[in-house]
Amino acid sequence: MIALGELMREPSPSGRFGEYGGRFVPESLVPACEELDKAFHEAWGDPPFREELDFLLRTYSGRPTPVTECRRLSEMLDIRLLLKREDLNHTGSHKLNNVIGQALLARRMGKSRLVAETGAGQHGVATATAAALFGMECAVYMGAVDVERQALNVFRMKLLGATVHTVESGSRTLKDAINEALREWVGTVETTHYCIGSVMGPHPYPFVVRELQRVVGDEARGQCREILKGDPDVVVACVGGGSNAAGTFAGFVDSGARLIGVEAAGGAAMGHGIPGVVHGMRSKFIQDEAGQILEAHSISAGLDYPGVGPEHAQLGDAGRAEYFEASDDEVLAAFKLLAETEGIIPALEPAHGLAWIVREAGRGIPRGSAVLLTMSGRGDKDVALVMEKMGENS
Amino acid sequence: MSAHEPGRLEARLRERRDAGRKLLVPYVTGGLGDDWVPALEAIAAAGADAIEIGLPFSDPMMDGPTIQEASVRALAAGATPQTILGELVEADAGGVPLVVMTYYNLVARMGHRRMASLLVESGVSGAILPDLPIDEIDPWKTEADATGIETVLLAAPTTPDARLRAIVGKAEGFLYAVGVMGVTGERSSLAASATAIAARCKAITDLPVLVGIGITTPDQAAEVCQVADGVVIGSVVVRRLLDGEGPDGVAKLVASFREALDSHS
Ligand SMILES: Cc1ncc(COP(=O)(O)O)c(C=O)c1O
Numbered sequence: 001m002i003a004l005g006e007l008m009r010e011p012s013p014s015g016r017f018g019e020y021g022g023r024f025v026p027e028s029l030v031p032a033c034e035e036l037d038k039a040f041h042e043a044w045g046d047p048p049f050r051e052e053l054d055f056l057l058r059t060y061s062g063r064p065t066p067v068t069e070c071r072r073l074s075e076m077l078d079i080r081l082l083l084k085r086e087d088l089n090h091t092g093s094h095k096l097n098n099v100i101g102q103a104l105l106a107r108r109m110g111k112s113r114l115v116a117e118t119g120a121g122q123h124g125v126a127t128a129t130a131a132a133l134f135g136m137e138c139a140v141y142m143g144a145v146d147v148e149r150q151a152l153n154v155f156r157m158k159l160l161g162a163t164v165h166t167v168e169s170g171s172r173t174l175k176d177a178i179n180e181a182l183r184e185w186v187g188t189v190e191t192t193h194y195c196i197g198s199v200m201g202p203h204p205y206p207f208v209v210r211e212l213q214r215v216v217g218d219e220a221r222g223q224c225r226e227i228l229k230g231d232p233d234v235v236v237a238c239v240g241g242g243s244n245a246a247g248t249f250a251g252f253v254d255s256g257a258r259l260i261g262v263e264a265a266g267g268a269a270m271g272h273g274i275p276g277v278v279h280g281m282r283s284k285f286i287q288d289e290a291g292q293i294l295e296a297h298s299i300s301a302g303l304d305y306p307g308v309g310p311e312h313a314q315l316g317d318a319g320r321a322e323y324f325e326a327s328d329d330e331v332l333a334a335f336k337l338l339a340e341t342e343g344i345i346p347a348l349e350p351a352h353g354l355a356w357i358v359r360e361a362g363r364g365i366p367r368g369s370a371v372l373l374t375m376s377g378r379g380d381k382d383v384a385l386v387m388e389k390m391g392e393n394s
Numbered sequence: 395m396s397a398h399e400p401g402r403l404e405a406r407l408r409e410r411r412d413a414g415r416k417l418l419v420p421y422v423t424g425g426l427g428d429d430w431v432p433a434l435e436a437i438a439a440a441g442a443d444a445i446e447i448g449l450p451f452s453d454p455m456m457d458g459p460t461i462q463e464a465s466v467r468a469l470a471a472g473a474t475p476q477t478i479l480g481e482l483v484e485a486d487a488g489g490v491p492l493v494v495m496t497y498y499n500l501v502a503r504m505g506h507r508r509m510a511s512l513l514v515e516s517g518v519s520g521a522i523l524p525d526l527p528i529d530e531i532d533p534w535k536t537e538a539d540a541t542g543i544e545t546v547l548l549a550a551p552t553t554p555d556a557r558l559r560a561i562v563g564k565a566e567g568f569l570y571a572v573g574v575m576g577v578t579g580e581r582s583s584l585a586a587s588a589t590a591i592a593a594r595c596k597a598i599t600d601l602p603v604l605v606g607i608g609i610t611t612p613d614q615a616a617e618v619c620q621v622a623d624g625v626v627i628g629s630v631v632v633r634r635l636l637d638g639e640g641p642d643g644v645a646k647l648v649a650s651f652r653e654a655l656d657s658h659s
Contacts, residue, residue, distance in 0.1 A: 014529065014530075022530055023527065023529060023530065024498060024525050024526060024527070024530055025455075025525060025527065026455065026456050026524050026525060026527075026548065026550070026572075027524075027527055027547075027548045027549060027550040027552075027553055027561070027572065028550035028551070028552055028572060028575055030527050030529075030550075030552075030553070030557070031552045031553065031554060031557075032552070169462055169466075170452065170453070170466075175453065176453075179453050179454075179455060182455050183455065183456075183457075183458070183576075183577045186455075186456070186575060186576055186577055187574075187575050187576035187577070188575075189552065189575065190552070190575070274503075275502075276499045276502055276503060277498045277499045277502050277525070278453055278499055279453075279455075280525075282502075285499075287499070287503065289474075289503075290474040290475060290476075290500060290503060290504075291451075291499045291500040291501075291502065291503030291504065292451065292452040292469065292500075293452045293453050293499070294452075
């Protein structure tokens with residue numbers, strides 16, 4: 001059993017978080033992963049690199065993002081609800097934090113092209129944005145189902161100069177976009193950096209992305225201390241691959257706060273997954289008896305993934321973080337509730353976190369608790385989809 | 395060089411290579427259509443030196459569109475590792491060694507020991523797991539070694555020299571030299587990287603060195619075999635099965651590769 005104090009540190013040299021993680025990739029990709037590992041360690045300890053990253057996060061991305069205390073919704077739920085406002089980050093989600101860091105690493109490694117997968121399109125938009133900023137080429141793979149339901153983001157990527165490849169294989173969602181991005185990378189690895197969008201993939205990606213997202217949790221910890229004069233009782237984030245949750249949890253893992261990850265009911269790898277090895281990592285995956293990966297189903301393209309980042313599997317086994325699910329209907333209700341009570345239209349992904357809070361307030365969450373939710377993105381991309389769903393339901 | 399006695403696959407390939415023959419290893423997706431076993435038997439009779447059987451996986455990271463399509467069809471028809479290996483027990487490959495190629499999750503799910511034993515019971519000699527690099531291979535290889543399953547390893551154009559030596563030190567059966575940076579699929583010409591990686595491998599090992607990924611025509615096969623000991627052909631075979639050419643079609647294809655390799659060696 002791992003000591004809690006050892007959680008969310010560096011993985012082992014082979015990239016293990018407990019029994020999870022590792023590097024399960026074709027031989028062709030091994031040298032690129034090793035190169036990234038080396039480049040990241042050098043860069044992360046290099047003050048000018050950190051200064052440039054901080055400068056861009058401040059002057060380009062608009063960090064630090066605020067923490068907003070929800071007055072009306074807090075009263076309604078009888079808790080103290082705070083939102084970490086990643087929806088106010090440039091491009092509208094937490095995804096840019098990771099991408100700016102990886103683009104700087106790509107430049108440091110002499111790579112002039114970025115390839116990325118995307119589900120909701122937020123990571124694709126962030127990657128296209130960084131590519132434009134640094135004058136790099138950018139190719140984004142996106143499942144056909146997601147191209148249709150997140151059409152606005154597809155157009156944004158194109159405006160930003162990226163090439164968007166529609167993926168027709170498998171479930172035609174995030175899982176298959178990752179497959180296709182990896183396949184492309186096997187062929188282009190010498191010039192191209194794979195800018196993965198969450199805390200997943202082969203070592204060192206889960207570690208790199210968590211460190212690049214920890215700015216969310218580190219900022220929020222300080223902001224909570226100012227507002228609450230202490231730490232929150234509960235810290236909540238949605239979990240697709242798990243990057244906004246990992247970044248948030250990293251800031252609070254050594255606090256007394258309960259850490260809660262909320263998955264989509266139709267893609268709950270922490271809830272129903274079995275240990276396996278896919279997309280370069282050992283983690284938990286929804287799979288059948290033979291080991292075939294099953295398709296996830298969620299209204300939220302960003303959480304429509306049958307796996308989860310390996311560090312979450314470890315945090316769950318260790319009992320330091322707890323993982324729950326929210327259904328599509330609960331999520332739509334939470335989406336509407338936040339808009340009406342606080343004037344904030346959330347992305348469908350963090351609406352999962354809110355749905356869990358609404359369900360548990362006064363039950364699993366005692367009255368009067370201070371609850372921090374990472375509002376990982378804004379809902380503009382989802383408005384058309386929600387309009388359609390509400391039309392159907394009314 | 396392998397430390398221990400070569401297994402059946404390696405012994406057969408070495409013997410034929412040492413006799414001056416260029417080696418031909420075609421691939422078929424297990425469970426693809428009703429006649430994949432007759433296709434395999436026809437391939438054996440048409441001059442294959444070993445045959446790779448793919449156990450289809452839902453997320454085949456190293457495969458291009460042709461083998462993806464074959465995997466989708468086989469899975470939709472209900473193929474599992476057990477059904478495919480079960481059918482192999484009845485197959486008559488005329489003594490041609492069989493090698494399973496699949497992704498690691500199917501092995502991890504079944505359990506290393508159970509998979510290795512099942513392969514032995516099905517008459518399979520070796521295994522290729524392209525998403526299991528040497529750094530992660532020990533848990534599998536321990537069980538494979540214990541049952542006598544030979545683990546074929548891949549060497550890529552990007553593999554540095556020191557790592558290539560480490561791969562060669564663990565490889566059994568043959569060394570699978572990845573001919574091109576990319577996934578499986580047909581290519582109109584032979585990549586320069588194919589001959590280059592074959593030469594790098596040949597320079598440091600006595601194991602048979604076979605080039606695979608992208609080998610599409612008999613001429614390409616003959617060309618790369620000026621350096622390599624043989625070739626693996628996959629998508630070009632599977633496409634014929636997808637197109638409904640059946641056992642006769644693939645037998646003809648394999649015979650054409652056989653002829654090209656024999657007339658150049
Ligand atoms: C706003 C938002 N939140 C969360 C996610 C899920 O990703 P992760 O679990 O890596 O934070 C996405 C992914 O597209 C997203 O767009």
